[in-house]
Amino acid sequence: MPKFYCEYCGIYLTHSSPAGRKQHSMGRKHISMKVEYYQRLVREHFFQPPPYTLSGAHPVPGAPPGIVPGNISGPVPDDKSVPMGYPGVPPVGVPRAPPGPPHPVVMSQPPPPFAPPMHTPAPAYGRR
Numbered sequence: 001m002p003k004f005y006c007e008y009c010g011i012y013l014t015h016s017s018p019a020g021r022k023q024h025s026m027g028r029k030h031i032s033m034k035v036e037y038y039q040r041l042v043r044e045h046f047f048q049p050p051p052y053t054l055s056g057a058h059p060v061p062g063a064p065p066g067i068v069p070g071n072i073s074g075p076v077p078d079d080k081s082v083p084m085g086y087p088g089v090p091p092v093g094v095p096r097a098p099p100g101p102p103h104p105v106v107m108s109q110p111p112p113p114f115a116p117p118m119h120t121p122a123p124a125y126g127r128r
Helices: 018-025 028-046
Strands: 004-006 011-013
Touching: 004 018, 011 018
Parallel strands: none
Antiparallel strands: 004 011
16 A cells, blocks of 8 residues: 655555545644645745835816726716616616515425324323
């Protein structure tokens, strides 16, 4: 039976059963090694400074907040161009219909063969 190698800790587990692997992966040493591994990976490979920053951009005078030069966006929708909603969902601003009567309860299976009738009290235990 092959031994299980933990890539985070760099060790072969002596108990390579699923229970042994689970116990190892829940351990404090393994968790701290895993955190350290991903922190090192992010530091070395994934961290790149952004190619540009918006710190030099100034807001456009007279524009709504959040609009900066170079921000290409479509026209601001008015009430007529607002989408009508998703299928089955009423459009915004349209009141919903009042709820209807509750649906009848449907039994999925018949009762067991020796069950008492539905609306009679159950017999008391210990009495005959």
